Amino acid sequence: MHEASVAKDLLDLVLAACGGQRILRVGLELGELSTVVPDALRFAWEVVPAGTLAEGSAVDIARIPVRVRCPSCSFTGHPVSIFEGCPRCGTISVEVLAGRELRVTTIEVADHASD
């Protein structure tokens, strides 16, 4: 439900990074544990950038799978489910290494206004 405010922060970031050029594409990393819903973010992105250099730009969302580390046996990898604990030794509480991402990786910009 907060995708519109996330989209607004995203817009500020890409406008600051684009060097005054028109933005064609925005690349994001979104962890599987992030609370942001990709479709809702894409929908917000159709509206939020209106009237800016990012208007009409596409969003590419790469989902980042959850990766954990077991504090007991040092297993590192993807859990079956975060609630099943460590897939090797069964320890309940594991440390989350990846899966919370909400990042802009790259943007594609036009070289000229006519691109």
Add this chain to the structure above:
Amino acid sequence: MHQIDVGSSILAHNDALAMHNREHFIEEGVYVLNLMSGPGAGKTTILEQTVRALSGKYRIAVIEGDVQTSQDADRVAAAGAPVIQINTGGACHLDARQIHDNLHTFALDALDLLIIENVGNLVCPAEFDLGEHDKVMVLSTTEGADKPSKYPVMFHEARAMLLNKIDLLPYLDFDTEKALRDARALNLDLDIFQVSARTGAGMEGWYAWLEQRIAKVRASR
């Protein structure tokens, strides 16, 4: 057409403001708590009781986040704490900017404990750092034991959890063991208190935990 590397968290701006808030809190030696739960879990009742129990001993203030109305703020004020109401006007969470804008309403150095009651929501508040020392979750027995597994991020971020409304357990099918197991699976260091804010059962453990956290922040001022 060419590509520009950005490599930045989308919430970088919020996180920077939260860091600024945190520096203030540390400098002034006030312990700050971000209290989060779904709607109706009992955050405000817990706050009222906490203010009543501890305000003789500590200087407490509250920031109330709600979509609309000042009903919660009025209840907390009646319990005896100065309170600021932030109406988000539809937004489902508080962000660091709103806290930042209200930072200087209270004399922070004259406070021991600042409690921020977030908007009742099990999804969005988890993503937005406010600059607090700790996030504390409230889960109530009437919501069902499946909530930690359905809304994992909130429980993953919390430092402590209150399982509220335990006085209703005889009337419910709530699986306490499952709820606590799932919450712990998400969170190695979660301190859990089983309480009824209404009857006061179990609240002493929560107050003792709070007092420890307050003392720790004071000592490092």
